[in-house]
Every structure is written in C-alpha cells, then in structure tokens.
Amino acid sequence: MFTLVLATVISAASAANVICTDYGKDLGGGAGEGYYVRPVPTNCRIQHRGNFSPQFRIQNPMSDCRGGWRKWRNKCYHEHGGDHPWREGEQMCNRDQAHIWQPNDREEYQWVEQNVMRHNTWYWLGTICNSEGQNTNIAAFFTASGEDMRQIQQRLNARMHPGHHINNHSHPCMMSHRNNNSWRWQYHH
DSSP, X not given: OOOOEEOOOOSTTOOEEEEEEOBTBXXXXXTTOSTTXXXXXXXXXXXXXXXXXXXXXXXXXXXXOOTTXXXXXXXXXXXXXXXXXXXXXXXXXXXXXXXXOOOOSHHHHHHHHHHTOOSSSEEEOSEEEETTSSBOOGGGEEETTOOBHXXXXXXXXXXXXXXXXXXXXXXXXXXXXXXXXXXXXXXXX
C-alpha cells in the first residue's frame, strides 16, 4: 500500500522534487472540470517567495508527450528531479507548458507514484493556497492550474491532519512523499 502525504511550506528554504503535467488538449475542461475553471484569487501569495501568485496559463498544449514524459488519461507527466522551491518548480513546469501536478483522484496518484516518481522523497503538489485564511476547509483550496479542489476532494478523499491548516500566505503550498507509510491520505504542513 502506498501513502499520500501532503505538507505546506514552512520556511523559505523548503524544497522538493517536481512533477509537471499538462491537461492534454482540454484546457478549459468540461462540466466545470479541467484547468482554469477556478482561478487563484489575488490574495493568495507566497510571502517568503516575493509575494508570488501563479498566473501562468498554458497557451500551446502538447499534442503528444515529448521524450521523457509519460502519458496517462490524456495527460503528460514528467519528473524534474532535484530540490526546488515551489515557485521555481511551477516556473520550470510553465516553461514546459505545464503546471505542478495536483492529483485528481487516488487512481491517478497511484499511477504517478509508480510510473513517474523515481525517488522516495518529497514532491510538490499544485495546491497553492486557501483564500479564506487559516483553516482546514479543503474546498477553499486553490491550485496553480485553476482546477477545482471542491471536486477533486470528492474523489481524492484526503483530510487535514489534526492541528494543521493551509492559509493564503505563510503556509500556502503542499507536498506529497512517495512510499511513506507514516501517513495515509492526509494533508499536512
């Protein structure tokens, strides 16, 4: 059995590996799903990274996965190894016309963990902030890709670890640790 661990950035020195993904050719999504259906609010900023707020939108989606990218469910995935702060990881993905990966359900997470992640270490996820300030309401989370966390949460069924929260400035980003059996489907900072 595998583990999903999610954590927020605690300091400016935090770094992790990055999985980039595009959304195939369907950037607008359908039935309220896909990229850019729920844009990041302007009050979501990463204070310790120069008040960064992701605003990039894919303009030229991949027609096929490039070399080194893996395809599943019409999406392409690629691991950028090495430790990167969240902002630099998102910008690296943006240069590839992609965003930091946000798992949409448990099946996708399992596939990425087994087929894309190469290291038993921390990986950034695409969740950027909670616009309501400090709380544990997963439906209030936003992603760099504009995916709707309210719908994702219904499929992913993760929860906040007791006593932990996501906010809009000092604890905005989350991580996942590959093959860590200490946690099961819990958001953690």
